[in-house]
Amino acid sequence: MIQKLPFSYEGTDADVQRLAVLLGEVFALAGLRFSGKLAVLNLACGRADETGALAAAVAPAEMGFYLGMDLRADAIAEAWNRWELPGGEIDFREGNAAMIGRMEGLPEFDMVFIRHQNYWHEPMVWEGILEESLAALKQSGHLVCTSYFDLEHELLVASMRARGAKILANVRHAFSRELPDATGKSVDRWVAVFGK
Numbered sequence: 207m208i209q210k211l212p213f214s215y216e217g218t219d220a221d222v223q224r225l226a227v228l229l230g231e232v233f234a235l236a237g238l239r240f241s242g243k244l245a246v247l248n249l250a251c252g253r254a255d256e257t258g259a260l261a262a263a264v265a266p267a268e269m270g271f272y273l274g275m276d277l278r279a280d281a282i283a284e285a286w287n288r289w290e291l292p293g294g295e296i297d298f299r300e301g302n303a304a305m306i307g308r309m310e311g312l313p314e315f316d317m318v319f320i321r322h323q324n325y326w327h328e329p330m331v332w333e334g335i336l337e338e339s340l341a342a343l344k345q346s347g348h349l350v351c352t353s354y355f356d357l358e359h360e361l362l363v364a365s366m367r368a369r370g371a372k373i374l375a376n377v378r379h380a381f382s383r384e385l386p387d388a389t390g391k392s393v394d395r396w397v398a399v400f401g402k
């Protein structure tokens with residue numbers, strides 16, 4: 207994975223470096239080892255800042271196909287300008303993550319990644335996104351989600367438990383950067399790994 211543009215927001219470089227380490231640790235805790243070429247779906251990806259961290263965390267596997275999707279056209283345009291995947295296929299699409307099942311021609315995914323999910327604010331929308339995420343996975347695939355807030359993460363985990371997903375790891379990030387815009391909010395504060 208090649209990053210063509212620097213990150214435009216202060217602190218993001220260090221955040222994604224910490225995220226790569228965190229994901230490596232969480233995958234090990236969940237007993238996951240990746241190999242070969244993976245199909246990875248990044249839902250609600252925004253500018254897809256996390257792309258390089260994700261690629262690093264699945265090594266020695268590589269991404270053979272990587273698709274990022276978000277509602278915001280400006281964020282998708284920035285993601286296109288930033289990332290390149292030599293030897294693989296990369297795609298960023300403006301669209302509703304809750305409709306991913308209606309998109310034709312997609313493979314079954316090894317991993318669906320959702321960074322800073324927003325379940326708390328729109329539970330019904332996110333119920334749809336979580337349902338579609340599980341449906342988009344291979345039987346052996348994994349859903350990986352991070353959250354900004356404790357309660358938001360608890361709601362996500364409860365929802366996944368209610369739909370029968372296996373909770374393979376659920377970790378509070380020890381070095382998560384506190385954000386000043388809300389009490390109890392920090393970058394990748396929690397991460398959870400789910401299996402079908």
Ligand SMILES: C[S@@+](CC[C@H](N)C(=O)[O-])C[C@H]1O[C@@H](n2cnc3c(N)ncnc32)[C@H](O)[C@@H]1O
Pocket residue numbers: 249250251252253254255275276277278281301302303304320321322323324331335
């Ligand atoms: C908190 S941001 C996270 C962005 C990015 N993953 C990150 O961590 O920097 C949440 C993102 O969810 C996107 N989003 C919300 N509802 C969505 C939906 N139904 N389909 C696709 N994206 C959605 C928003 O546009 C926003 O970019």
